[in-house]
Amino acid sequence: MRSKLSDILDIATSKSMTYQQKLFSLANAAERLVDPQEVLGYTDEEMTYIENEMICDLNEGYALYRPRYIVPDYYVLLEKGCDFLELKPPTDLDELLDSLLILYRHVPSITSFPVYIGDLDKLMEPFITDEQKDYIKIKRFLNHVDKSIPDSFCHADIGPEKTKAGELILKAIIELENPTPNMTIRYDKDITPRDFALKAAEACLRVSKPSFSNDKKYCKDVGEHRLVSCYNALPHGGGAYTLPRLRLGTIVKGVTSLDELLNERLPKVTKAMATMIDKRIRFLVEESNFFQTSFLVKEGYLKRENFSAMFGMVGLANAVNYVLKLEGLNETYGTSKRGDEIGHAIMKVIEDIANSHEGVYCERTNDRYLLHAQVGATNSEEDVCNNPAHRIIVGEEPILPLHIKQAAPFHEYFKSGTGDLFALDQTYLHKLDAVLDIIDGAFASGARYITTYLHNTDLIRVTGYLVKKSEAAKVARGEAVLRDTDIFGQGANERAHVFERRLRKDGE
Amino acid sequence: MENKAVINKIIPFSNVDGPGNRVAIFFQGCNINCVYCHNHETIKKCIHCLACIPGCPTGAIKEVDGKVVFDEKLCSECDQCIKTCQYSSSPRTKEYSVEELVEYIDGFKVFVRGITVSGGEPTLHADFITELFKRVKTLGLTRFVDTNGFFEKELITALIEETDKFMVDIKAVDQLEKLCGTTMKHNLENLKYLLEKDKVYEVRTVVTKDYMDVENTLHTVASILKAYPEVIYKLIRVHATGLRVEQKEKLQNSIPSEEYVRQMAEQVKEIGVQKVEMIL
Numbered sequence: 001m002r003s004k005l006s007d008i009l010d011i012a013t014s015k016s017m018t019y020q021q022k023l024f025s026l027a028n029a030a031e032r033l034v035d036p037q038e039v040l041g042y043t044d045e046e047m048t049y050i051e052n053e054m055i056c057d058l059n060e061g062y063a064l065y066r067p068r069y070i071v072p073d074y075y076v077l078l079e080k081g082c083d084f085l086e087l088k089p090p091t092d093l094d095e096l097l098d099s100l101l102i103l104y105r106h107v108p109s110i111t112s113f114p115v116y117i118g119d120l121d122k123l124m125e126p127f128i129t130d131e132q133k134d135y136i137k138i139k140r141f142l143n144h145v146d147k148s149i150p151d152s153f154c155h156a157d158i159g160p161e162k163t164k165a166g167e168l169i170l171k172a173i174i175e176l177e178n179p180t181p182n183m184t185i186r187y188d189k190d191i192t193p194r195d196f197a198l199k200a201a202e203a204c205l206r207v208s209k210p211s212f213s214n215d216k217k218y219c220k221d222v223g224e225h226r227l228v229s230c231y232n233a234l235p236h237g238g239g240a241y242t243l244p245r246l247r248l249g250t251i252v253k254g255v256t257s258l259d260e261l262l263n264e265r266l267p268k269v270t271k272a273m274a275t276m277i278d279k280r281i282r283f284l285v286e287e288s289n290f291f292q293t294s295f296l297v298k299e300g301y302l303k304r305e306n307f308s309a310m311f312g313m314v315g316l317a318n319a320v321n322y323v324l325k326l327e328g329l330n331e332t333y334g335t336s337k338r339g340d341e342i343g344h345a346i347m348k349v350i351e352d353i354a355n356s357h358e359g360v361y362c363e364r365t366n367d368r369y370l371l372h373a374q375v376g377a378t379n380s381e382e383d384v385c386n387n388p389a390h391r392i393i394v395g396e397e398p399i400l401p402l403h404i405k406q407a408a409p410f411h412e413y414f415k416s417g418t419g420d421l422f423a424l425d426q427t428y429l430h431k432l433d434a435v436l437d438i439i440d441g442a443f444a445s446g447a448r449y450i451t452t453y454l455h456n457t458d459l460i461r462v463t464g465y466l467v468k469k470s471e472a473a474k475v476a477r478g479e480a481v482l483r484d485t486d487i488f489g490q491g492a493n494e495r496a497h498v499f500e501r502r503l504r505k506d507g508e
Numbered sequence: 509m510e511n512k513a514v515i516n517k518i519i520p521f522s523n524v525d526g527p528g529n530r531v532a533i534f535f536q537g538c539n540i541n542c543v544y545c546h547n548h549e550t551i552k553k554c555i556h557c558l559a560c561i562p563g564c565p566t567g568a569i570k571e572v573d574g575k576v577v578f579d580e581k582l583c584s585e586c587d588q589c590i591k592t593c594q595y596s597s598s599p600r601t602k603e604y605s606v607e608e609l610v611e612y613i614d615g616f617k618v619f620v621r622g623i624t625v626s627g628g629e630p631t632l633h634a635d636f637i638t639e640l641f642k643r644v645k646t647l648g649l650t651r652f653v654d655t656n657g658f659f660e661k662e663l664i665t666a667l668i669e670e671t672d673k674f675m676v677d678i679k680a681v682d683q684l685e686k687l688c689g690t691t692m693k694h695n696l697e698n699l700k701y702l703l704e705k706d707k708v709y710e711v712r713t714v715v716t717k718d719y720m721d722v723e724n725t726l727h728t729v730a731s732i733l734k735a736y737p738e739v740i741y742k743l744i745r746v747h748a749t750g751l752r753v754e755q756k757e758k759l760q761n762s763i764p765s766e767e768y769v770r771q772m773a774e775q776v777k778e779i780g781v782q783k784v785e786m787i788l
Binding site: 399400401402404405427428431433434435436437438440441442444445 | 520521523524527528529530615616618619620621
């Protein structure tokens with residue numbers, strides 16, 4: 001969506017933003033002041049879908065000057081250091097952590113904060129010499145990240161192998177209870193030892209991280225990848241240029257039959273999104289000079305050839321519910337067999353169009369854009385009727401086993417990421433084996449990504465990132481808070497009541 | 509063998525009925541009646557007295573040809589029916605064949621490592637469960653039985669052979685008539701028999717004052733279990749939440765303090781039980 005000149009004064013005089021948030025918001029408003037038809041060559045039809053909000057470009061702007069998500073290969077630091085920042089390869093843990101913190105300041109993204117900060121366990125492992133002393137350093141480092149990268153889309157990966165550093169990281173995140181960094185364990189039950197997986201499951205319950213990703217499945221679909229930002233699976237040493245999303249809950253409005261949706265409206269809008277992505281990538285690669293100027297590219301942290309684009313969607317539940325009503329059924333998405341059929345029919349249309357569209361500068365993913373189940377955002381009134389991704393609307397979830405069985409087949413479509421979240425009750429803390437059984441079962445059913453958390457913790461996962469409930473409450477009172485994601489979290493809760501996600505007691 | 513068994517409830521994901529995540533199946537019918545029973549509605553079979561029908565707020569229970577018929581889809585799980593029932597039963601039970609249960613379990617097998625049959629007292633359905641267990645083994649799942657130990661072992665040898673592990677709830681070793689309304693006394697003997705066959709995963713005792721000699725029971729069980737270091741002994745402090753009014757009245761002065769249960773657990777450990785757990 002384009003911005004208005006008046007946005008600039010609104011941002012500058014806001015009472016509820018920090019200095020840094022104002023600075024970034026002003027930059028973002030500037031990117032959206034330029035005319036996308038002039039700069040990118042959007043057609044009238046493409047503009048219509050932005051203006052009627054069927055397609056949301058997540059306010060990425062129209063003068064793209066860096067890829068949305070950047071997934072640097074931090075192993076380059078270990079091997080070569082960084083000439084641009086005058087860093088030599090680290091020789092001990094202190095040097096490594098210091099160099100990483102320096103490097104993070106220079107990794108761009110859509111939020112201006114790094115969305116991926118490395119395989120922290122494997123980067124640290126060669127330098128672990130004294131467990132007790134090193135633990136203090138790791139904990140201090142993680143706390144530094146939380147306070148200096150005030151954005152929970154910042155993501156670290158661990159696993160699938162067990163490491164000493166990995167265990168120290170798990171211990172530290174439980175003690176710190178910080179939202180940032182978001183964290184994933186790339187989990188493969190044939191590689192990840194049970195004891196390490198159980199420790200990760202415990203941390204996931206206590207502090208909502210690390211989430212579990214189905215490493216076998218993602219390796220098969222995306223190859224050498226990392227989990228970044230919310231739960232995006234993107235090529236390592238590259239990333240994603242852009243992520244627009246189809247607002248299915250908006251697209252469906254006014255259709256008179258499922259047939260009309262599947263055969264007329266949805267294909268038109270979906271095709272328009274594909275061509276918009278082409279234009280955005282062309283500008284970024286051919287005109288912005290990002291790949292010509294960034295030291296990350298010059299020094300091998302990134303390769304243009306490792307980038308792809310994400311084909312996002314939200315609001316499947318709302319679209320399905322709309323069609324169920326048209327068909328005269330008193331059922332809702334999540335517990336309706338017909339609802340699932342409609343959901344898969346919608347996804348099939350989107351998948352077919354994405355798979356038949358020849359993308360640009362996406363050789364890493366066979367010239368295709370990868371489907372992504374976007375977690376939602378509060379960019380407009382329309383987001384009220386667009387539930388995150390393919391998720392079931394909070395309050396309408398079936399019992400946990402049926403919920404997982406409903407969700408897993410939808411995970412199949414989303415090669416660049418999706419995930420489901422389950423609030424468990426206290427008893428699972430004493431039965432971590434059962435938590436892992438559930439995750440193993442979900443992955444065996446085809447699920448890609450699972451997060452669990454305890455219902456009564458302050459730190460919870462909103463849609464794909466972590467916020468403290470207490471911080472979100474401050475936002476609701478109009479106070480300034482450190483993290484932009486706390487602000488998003490408050491919006492998500494007002495919209496979708498995510499803090500009241502169904503609690504899974506034993507057996508429910 | 510029964511072609512069908514009456515099932516009170518199935519919990520597809522249970523984390524309290526044995527190791528890991530399990531499908532827990534609760535069979536209808538019990539051979540004892542404990543003062544603190546939290547599942548009173550599992551004790552007897554429905555006699556179709558129809559008393560529960562008027563109180564059902566959603567019309568999920570109906571009379572058809574003089575019998576109680578239950579519609580699961582309409583049920584709001586308010587439990588009014590089981591509060592009304594004077595016969596320790598429930599209109600919400602359902603009959604299953606072995607085939608139907610296997611099909612149900614198969615739908616969840618990737619999420620669980622096994623099934624646990626409970627009740628009521630599942631050994632009352634030994635033949636049915638033996639058949640069920642044979643089938644469930646082919647799904648690659650473990651098979652546990654949660655029993656009160658009051659069974660005739662000669663009559664259920666096939667079930668014992670087919671079962672991977674038992675979880676035995678030793679109610680008490682004395683005053684059983686007062687606590688459980690039974691004159692049977694062979695629960696301890698059966699426990700020893702199962703232990704010798706390496707068939708016990710866990711032993712439990714609900715700690716209640718006045719209705720049992722707590723120390724005698726715990727010390728007796730502990731003396732037996734010390735020879736089996738891998739078997740868990742779980743001590744559960746009785747609680748009255750959710751019990752019927754008449755049960756609450758009986759128990760009101762008999763709930764031990766947490767501290768007392770902790771002390772008991774210490775004594776059990778001193779006797780030599782390796783794995784002691786408490787639910788306070």
